[in-house]
Amino acid sequence: MLETILVIVIVLIAAGAAARFIYRSLTGKGTPCGKCGSCPLSDSCSGWCENAGEKASK
Amino acid sequence: MPEKHLRIALAGNPNSGKTTIFNALTGARQHVGNYPGVTVEHKQGTCTLDGRRILVTDLPGTYSLTAHSPDEVVARDFIINEPPDVVVDIVDAGNLERNLYLAVQFMELRVPLVLAFNMIDMAESRGMRFDYPQLEAMLGVRIIPTVGNKGRGIRELLKAAVEAAEHPQPPQRPSLRYGRDVVRELDTLEQMVAGEPALARYPARWVALKLIEGDDEVCDTVRKSAAAADAIVARAAESTARLEKIYHDSTEIIIAESRYGFISGVCERAVKSTVETRHDMSDQIDKVVTGPLLGIPIFLLLMLAMFYLVFRLGGPPMEWIEALFGWLGGQVENLLPPGHLRSLLTDGIIAGVGGVLVFVPNIVLLFLAISFLEDSGYMARAAFIMDPIMSRIGLHGKSFIPLMLGFGCSVPAIMATRTLDNRRDRFVTILVAPLMSCGARLPVYILLAGAFFPKEAAGYVIFSLYVLGVAVAVVMARLFRKFLLPGPATPFVMELPPYRLPTLRGMLIHVWERTRLYVRKAATVILAFSVLIWALSTFPRNAALERDYEARLVSAQGDEAQALRSELLLQRQQYSFAGRFGRIMVPVLQPAGLGDWRLGTALFAGLGAKEVVVSTLGTLFSLSDADEESAQLRTALREHLSPLQAYAFMVFVLLYIPCIATVVIIKKETASWRWPLFAVGYTTALAWVASTIVFQLGMLLGLG
Numbered sequence: 001m002l003e004t005i006l007v008i009v010i011v012l013i014a015a016g017a018a019a020r021f022i023y024r025s026l027t028g029k030g031t032p033c034g035k036c037g038s039c040p041l042s043d044s045c046s047g048w049c050e051n052a053g054e055k056a057s058k
Numbered sequence: 059m060p061e062k063h064l065r066i067a068l069a070g071n072p073n074s075g076k077t078t079i080f081n082a083l084t085g086a087r088q089h090v091g092n093y094p095g096v097t098v099e100h101k102q103g104t105c106t107l108d109g110r111r112i113l114v115t116d117l118p119g120t121y122s123l124t125a126h127s128p129d130e131v132v133a134r135d136f137i138i139n140e141p142p143d144v145v146v147d148i149v150d151a152g153n154l155e156r157n158l159y160l161a162v163q164f165m166e167l168r169v170p171l172v173l174a175f176n177m178i179d180m181a182e183s184r185g186m187r188f189d190y191p192q193l194e195a196m197l198g199v200r201i202i203p204t205v206g207n208k209g210r211g212i213r214e215l216l217k218a219a220v221e222a223a224e225h226p227q228p229p230q231r232p233s234l235r236y237g238r239d240v241v242r243e244l245d246t247l248e249q250m251v252a253g254e255p256a257l258a259r260y261p262a263r264w265v266a267l268k269l270i271e272g273d274d275e276v277c278d279t280v281r282k283s284a285a286a287a288d289a290i291v292a293r294a295a296e297s298t299a300r301l302e303k304i305y306h307d308s309t310e311i312i313i314a315e316s317r318y319g320f321i322s323g324v325c326e327r328a329v330k331s332t333v334e335t336r337h338d339m340s341d342q343i344d345k346v347v348t349g350p351l352l353g354i355p356i357f358l359l360l361m362l363a364m365f366y367l368v369f370r371l372g373g374p375p376m377e378w379i380e381a382l383f384g385w386l387g388g389q390v391e392n393l394l395p396p397g398h399l400r401s402l403l404t405d406g407i408i409a410g411v412g413g414v415l416v417f418v419p420n421i422v423l424l425f426l427a428i429s430f431l432e433d434s435g436y437m438a439r440a441a442f443i444m445d446p447i448m449s450r451i452g453l454h455g456k457s458f459i460p461l462m463l464g465f466g467c468s469v470p471a472i473m474a475t476r477t478l479d480n481r482r483d484r485f486v487t488i489l490v491a492p493l494m495s496c497g498a499r500l501p502v503y504i505l506l507a508g509a510f511f512p513k514e515a516a517g518y519v520i521f522s523l524y525v526l527g528v529a530v531a532v533v534m535a536r537l538f539r540k541f542l543l544p545g546p547a548t549p550f551v552m553e554l555p556p557y558r559l560p561t562l563r564g565m566l567i568h569v570w571e572r573t574r575l576y577v578r579k580a581a582t583v584i585l586a587f588s589v590l591i592w593a594l595s596t597f598p599r600n601a602a603l604e605r606d607y608e609a610r611l612v613s614a615q616g617d618e619a620q621a622l623r624s625e626l627l628l629q630r631q632q633y634s635f636a637g638r639f640g641r642i643m644v645p646v647l648q649p650a651g652l653g654d655w656r657l658g659t660a661l662f663a664g665l666g667a668k669e670v671v672v673s674t675l676g677t678l679f680s681l682s683d684a685d686e687e688s689a690q691l692r693t694a695l696r697e698h699l700s701p702l703q704a705y706a707f708m709v710f711v712l713l714y715i716p717c718i719a720t721v722v723i724i725k726k727e728t729a730s731w732r733w734p735l736f737a738v739g740y741t742t743a744l745a746w747v748a749s750t751i752v753f754q755l756g757m758l759l760g761l762g
Contacts, residue, residue, distance in 0.1 A: 007398045014589035021583050022666060025718035 063104070063113040065140075066219050069133060069164070070148030071157050072119030075176040078206035078564075079148055080116040083216060107216050115142065121156070123163040124273055124310070131275070137169060138260065143223035144170040146215065151181035151188070151203070154329060158321045159314075161197070162234065168261045170226045171199045172218045174211070178203040180558075189328040196324050207561050234320040236313060239304055243270060243297035250290050256283035269294035270301065271310050340557045344439070353443040360436070361524065364427040366517035369504065372420035373513065376504075379419070380690065383412030402592055405680040410588025413676030413691055414580045414669050417501040421576050422569055424500060428465060429568040433560030437462050451532055452539035457487045461531060464494030465524075466572070468720040472727055482543040488724055489538055489737055490531040492716035495524050497572065498668035502711045505672055509692035510701040519705070523712050530713065530744065579669065587670045591663055591677045595636035603629055631656075631681060650710060650746060651703040651753035651762070661710065667717050702762045706753040714745035 068083075070076040084103030101116045117133040124130065137145065145164055149157040154175075164171050175181075175188065194201050200218045204211035236244065247266035251257055257265060257280065268276035269290070277294070281287045298309050305312050347356055387404045394400040431437050441458040448458055456478060464471035471491045478484040495503075503523055507516040539545075607626040614622050631637045632655070639662070640655030647658050656678040664671035679694040695704070715721075715738050724734040756762055 003397055003399045007402055010402065011589055011593045014586040014593075017582065017586035018590050018666070021586065022718065025666070025722055027722075 063111045064220060064223050065113050065115070065142040065144075066223065067115045067117055067137060067142035067145045068148060069117045069137075069145055069160065070119060070176075071121055071150060071153075071160060074119065074148045074150040074157060075206040076116060076119060076148045079146075079174060079176065079204065079212065079215070080114060082206055082209050082212045083114050105216070107213075107220055110220060112216070112220070120160060122160060123167065124268075124271065134275075137164075137167065141169065143226070144172060144219050146172050146174055146219050148174045148176050148204075148206075151175040151178045151186065152184060154181075154186075155318070155321050155325055158197075158324070159317055161199075162317045162321060165198070165234075166261075166267060167264050170222045172215070172222050173197070173199055173201045174204045174215050175201055176204045176206050178211075179205045179208075185331050187330040189330075192328040193324065196328065207558075207564065234316060236316045239301060240270070240312065240316070243301060247290070247294060247297060250286065250293060251280075251284075254284045254286065254290075256285065266294075267313065270297055271313050272298060272308075340435075343557055347436075348439050348442050353439075357440055357443050358525075360431070362518070362521045364424070364431075365521040365524065367427065368420050368423045368500075369507070369517040369520060370513070372417075372423050372504070373508075375419035376416050379416045380412075383408055383416065384690070386412070398596070401596065401681070402589065406588050406592030406677055407585065409676040409680035409691070410591065410673035411580050411585050413505075413672050414501060414584050415577070417504055417672075418573060418576065420500060420504050421497060422573055424497060425466070425569045425572040426565060429565045430560055433558065433564055433568075435557045447532065448535075451536035453483055453486060453535055457483055457535075460487055460491055461494050461528075464491045464496060467496050467498070468492045468494070468716055469723045472720065472723050475727065480545075482539070482545045485728060485733065486535050486538045486543055488727060488733070489740075490535045492720050492737060492741060493527050493531040493534065493713060495527045495712055496668065497576075498717070499711055501669055501672045503708055505675070505692065506695070506704040506708055509695045510699070510704040519708075523708055526709065526748075527712050530748070534740075534744070576669075579667065583667055584669055584673045587663060587666060588673045588677055591636065591659075591674045592681070594639075595631055595634045595659075595678055595681055597634060599630065600633045603633065627681065631678070636678070646746075649754070650749035651700075651706045651757075652710065652749070654698055654703075656698075657707055661714065664711070665715055665718065667719075668711065671711060700762055702753060702756040705756070706749040709752050710745045710749040712745075713741055713748055715742050 068076050068080055080101070080103065084105050103114050103116070105112050105114060115136065117136055118130075120130045120133045122130065123134045123137075136142075147161045147164055149161060161171070161173055178188075181188075188201075188203070190201050190203070200222060202211050202215040202218050204215055206212070235241075244263065244266050247269055248262045251260075251265045251269075252262040260276075260279075265276060265280065269280065277291065280290055284290055301309050301312060346352055387408045390400060390403045390408065394403070431440075437459070440462060441456065444458045457475075460471045460474040460478075462471075463474050468491055471494065472488050475484045475487045475491070478487060500520075503520045504516075507519040511519050603626075607622060607629075611619060611622055611626075632641065636659050637655060640657075640659035643658030643662070644653050644655050647653060647661075652658065652661075656675065659678060660671045660674040663674040675695070676691050679691055679698070699707075716724075721734045721738060724737055725731055728734070753762075
C-alpha cells in the first residue's frame, strides 16, 4: 500500500514538472531574455533559463 | 532610498573584445566567440569600484550608429533613450582606423566617452606604437590600453570610466572637418532643431547631421514629434540635394569620408608602425586554410577529427559511468523486493537518467573542441570558406555563423540571425538552422553508432550525420530562397579576425556551462520525463492477462519460464498507454524501417528535448528486459534492430521537428506562428522522406 502511494506521488510530481516545462517552453517563459549576462546567445544557453524575466540583471 | 548605480555602457565594433572586457569587469560568464556578431542584444552585469556600485551594459557590436541593422538600432536606442553616465568604446587597437569610426560617432553624439585600446599586446607585437597623449589631445577623450583576456588595464579602465561619469565634461567636438558647404547646412538645420522642445533630448547638431545623412529613424522621429517638422524635413531635403549636387555623391558617403579623413589624419600623426605587417602570422595561415584548393578539405578534416576524438576519447569514461549506473541498479535490485517501486527506480530513473548521463564525457569533449575552434578564430574562416557555396544558394557567409552556432544549440543560433540585415536571408537562415545537428542529438548518435558500428567506424558515422545536416540545410536554403523568399542576394564582405590562442580559462568556462546545463537537464526535465515514460509504459495492467501468465508460470521451468516472462513483459508494454500510442505510429514509420513501436514512442517523447529520446529508449528497452541483471541498453538495442534501421533512426532524429524551445524561439524571432508551424511541418516531412530513402536504398543494396 505504502509502495503504491509512493509511486503515485513520484509520478504525479514528475507529471507536474513535465507539464511546467512544456508550459514554460510553449509560452516562451523559459526562453532566454538576453539580459542576465550568463546565458543568452552564448551557445551554452539551453533555452529554459531560470533567470529569464525575473532577474534581468545579475 | 535605493542606492543609485553608476551606469556604464560598453560599445564597440563586432569582435573588438567587448564581451571579454564585460566578463572581466563584471565576472560574468558571457560566451566569447572569435567572430563578429556574438552579442545581438544588450546584457547587464554589475561591479564595484571603491564602494561604488556600477551597472555595466554590454551593447551589440556595431560598426556605426546609423540604423542599418537591428543590432545597430539596439545600441543607438539604448544610448539615446537610456543615456548611460559614460560610454566605454572598446577599440581593437590593431584595426584602429575602422574602429575609430564608431568612436567619432559617439563624439558627434556628445556622450561622455572613454576609449579602451583593446588587444594592445597584439597590436604592439605587430609593430604598432601609439602616442597616447597626442591621441587623447586630438580626440578629446581618455584612452586606456587594455588586454581583455589577460585582465590588463581593466581596473584603470574602470577608474577612467568612473571619473568621466562623475565629472562629466562634454567631449570637445572632434576637430573633424565636414567641409565648408556641409557645415553651413549643418548650422542652419542645427538652429531649427534646437528650437524644438520635443527634440531636446537629442543633441541638435547630431540630429542635423543625421538628417543630412538621410537616417530614416531620425527623420521619422522629427516628423512625429517636432512642431515645425515639415519645415525641418523640407530644409534637410534641400540641404541634401544641394550637397549632392556639389559633391556628386550621396551625403552619407560625403559624411563618412569626412570621418575617415579625420581618423586617417589622427592615425597618421599618433600611430607608428615599426615593422612590415602585411604578412603576419594570420595571413600566412589563411593562405593555406582559406585557400580555394585546401579550404574545404581542411574544414571537413577538422570536423571529422573532432567527431572521431569525441567518440574515441569519450569511450572509456563513458563505459565507467555506464558501469557505475549498472552497479547502482544492481544495488537497488538487491535492496528492494520486486514491485512497482523497484521497477520505477531501476527501469525508469536509473535506465532513463543514467542513459543520458553516460554521455557527459562526450559532451565535454565536443564543446571543448567547438570552443577551441570558435575562440581561435577558425569558425570565422569556416564561414569565409562556405561563402562561395552560400552565395550560390542565395545566402552569404554571414548566414553560416548562426548555422555554426547551431552545432551547440538551435536557440542561440536562431537569435544570432539578428545580425543579418536582410529579412529574407534572416528567415531562410532561421528555417534551416534546426537542421544543424545540436548537442542534444549527439547522445542519440553515440548510443546507436556505438551499438551498431565498429569502434573505428562509429566516429565516421556520426560525422556523416553532421555533414548530412549541413548538406540538407544548404539544399533547403536554396529551395526556400528560390520559391519561398525570392529576391536578390545581399553583397557582404566577411571579416576575418586574427588568429588567437584560446585561453584555457575561457574554454573551460564554456565547457563547464554546457556540461552543467546538460547535467541539470538530466536531473530535472529528463528525470521527470523518465518517470512519466515509465508510468505510461507500465500502466494500465490487464488483470486477465496477468492471471493467465501467473497460472502458466507456476508449472513452467527453466528456459520455458524465462520465455514466458519475456512474453508477459512484451504483452504488458503493448497493453500500456505508451504501447498503444506507439503502435498507432507503426504504420507511418514502417517504410523508414522504424516499425518497432518503442522507436516511435521515443521520437514523440523527444519533442520536449532531444536527449529524452535516449532516456525513453533506456526505459522502454529496460522494461522489456526479462533478465534479473539488466543488460546494457546498447545490447538490448542490438537484439531488436539492424544497423540500417539504427542509421535510418539517426537520420530521422537529425531532421525531424526541432524541440519545443526552438519552435518557440522561431515564433518570437519571426513574430508569427506561421513560420514555426511551417518549420515543424517541413522538418518532419523531410525526416520521414530522408529516413525512408536511407532504409529502402539500404534494403535494395542488401544492407538490411
